[in-house]
Amino acid sequence: MPLEETIAPAGTMTTQIDAALGWARKYSIFQYPFVTACCGMEFMSTAASHYDLDRFGAGFPRFSPRQADCLMVVGTISHKIAPVLRRIYDQMAEPKWVIAFGVCTCTGGFYNNYSTVQGIDTIVPVDLYIPGCPPRPETVIQGLVMLQEKIQKTGGRPRRVVEAAP
Amino acid sequence: MSAPATQGERREIPAADARAGLEALKAEGFNVLVDLTCVDYLAQKRAPRFDVVYRLMKLDAAEGRDLGRVEIHCAADAQPVLRSVRDLWPVADWLEREVWDMFGVGFIDRPDIKRLLMYETFVGHPLRKDYPIAKRQPLIGPKSGEKADSPSFNILKPTVVGE
Ligand code: SF4
Numbered sequence: 001m002p003l004e005e006t007i008a009p010a011g012t013m014t015t016q017i018d019a020a021l022g023w024a025r026k027y028s029i030f031q032y033p034f035v036t037a038c039c040g041m042e043f044m045s046t047a048a049s050h051y052d053l054d055r056f057g058a059g060f061p062r063f064s065p066r067q068a069d070c071l072m073v074v075g076t077i078s079h080k081i082a083p084v085l086r087r088i089y090d091q092m093a094e095p096k097w098v099i100a101f102g103v104c105t106c107t108g109g110f111y112n113n114y115s116t117v118q119g120i121d122t123i124v125p126v127d128l129y130i131p132g133c134p135p136r137p138e139t140v141i142q143g144l145v146m147l148q149e150k151i152q153k154t155g156g157r158p159r160r161v162v163e164a165a166p
Numbered sequence: 167m168s169a170p171a172t173q174g175e176r177r178e179i180p181a182a183d184a185r186a187g188l189e190a191l192k193a194e195g196f197n198v199l200v201d202l203t204c205v206d207y208l209a210q211k212r213a214p215r216f217d218v219v220y221r222l223m224k225l226d227a228a229e230g231r232d233l234g235r236v237e238i239h240c241a242a243d244a245q246p247v248l249r250s251v252r253d254l255w256p257v258a259d260w261l262e263r264e265v266w267d268m269f270g271v272g273f274i275d276r277p278d279i280k281r282l283l284m285y286e287t288f289v290g291h292p293l294r295k296d297y298p299i300a301k302r303q304p305l306i307g308p309k310s311g312e313k314a315d316s317p318s319f320n321i322l323k324p325t326v327v328g329e
Contacts, residue, residue: 079304080285086306114292114301115284123306 019152025069025095026148027057032068032092034085037075039102042134051137056144065091070147071124076104077117089124097127097147102134109133174235181218181240185249188220188238192254196222196236199255202262204242204269208295214243216271220251246272268293 033043046053053059062068065088077085089098100120103109106129108118120126127150130143179187200221207215218240224233242248250273251258263282265271270291272279281288285305290297 079302080283083305113299114297114303117304118302122304 022152022154026151029056029058029070029097029144029147029151030060030062030068031058031070031072032063032065032088033061033072033074034088035074036077036081037104039075039104039134042137042140043072043074043101046137046140051141053141053144056141056148058144065089066093068092069096071096071098072101073098073105073120073124074101076109076111077120077123078115079117080115082117082123085120086123097151098124099143099147100126100129101140101143103131104133106131174237176237176239178239178241181214181242181247184218184220184238184240185251188222188251188254191222191236191238195224195233197227198223198225199251199257199261200235202251202258202265204265204271204293206269206293206295212241214241216242216244216269218242218248218265218271242271244270244272246274248273250274250276252276267291270294 033040035043045051047059047061058070065071069092071089071092073085089096098120100106104111104116105120108116110133112118117123128143128147130140132139135143177187200223201219202221203219205217205219207217220238220240221235222238223235225231226233240248248271250262252262260282262273262276263279266273266276266279267281267283268291280286284292287305288303290301
């Protein structure tokens with residue numbers, strides 16, 4: 001049960017609680033970097049001290065999906081690894097967000113071929129697309145700020161009914 | 167420093183004799199299999215259709231010097247004729263699996279060879295020139311990889327194999 005329903009009885013207006021939780025959640029994004037290819041280099045430079053993702057409260061990578069809020073899919077996803085990505089997504093606890101980092105994850109990029117997933121939105125729901133091959137750190141930071149706005153607005157309520165995998 | 171004996175010399179060996187020829191080269195001192203790959207000459211209508219390429223190097227490991235190279239070309243068909251050279255150069259194990267995976271060229275003494283790069287359920291050999299360029303065989307996700315129109319969509323379909 002979502003936190004806001006546990007602490008407020010049913011039927012109570014929870015907008016203020018939503019706003020407070022959204023505010024808290026947007027500045028404590030624990031990300032899970034799913035790094036498979038060259039975009040990882042750009043991810044590292046964004047996360048390291050020069051651009052410093054920690055300024056936005058997202059500087060703390062968790063290497064267990066069970067502790068993470070935000071799945072950052074960084075790099076080309078092949079069909080072979082797609083079920084692994086899906087399982088990682090399924091293992092994350094709600095509320096959770098997914099960032100497609102780089103054009104490979106957004107659309108497959110220039111890998112229009114037999115081996116590459118043509119956009120990870122065919123496997124997992126995506127909240128934010130960051131284009132670029134690779135995206136510059138400024139673009140990533142802009143994307144992160146947009147995700148924070150989204151988290152603030154939605155308060156991080158679980159919005160999706162996840163269909164069970166067959 | 168003496169000049170390398172054979173620098174990039176190219177030799178054609180019939181596929182049936184390839185094993186003997188490669189053994190002789192190994193005995194001659196070609197101790198590194200630099201690459202083992204394949205070319206599909208479908209468009210050129212060559213028969214046999216494939217060209218399996220072995221690139222060998224004589225390496226003086228003590229001094230780290232390249233003492234000469236040779237390139238062996240064996241015309242081959244999808245029917246396995248070549249014999250494995252795993253025992254001569256252990257690296258050939260994976261390279262032969264790659265040639266099988268990507269081109270479907272087999273080796274007589276490796277009847278149950280496994281794919282190297284693609285998943286087991288993959289059908290066909292993707293680097294063959296007649297592999298349909300738009301054919302997709304996703305393990306999960308919508309068939310043929312069509313886009314879901316909403317970014318928040320969430321469907322999973324059972325494993326799809328190519329047809
Ligand atoms: S988008 Fe470009 S930089 Fe990023 S993983 Fe793909 S090819 Fe590499």
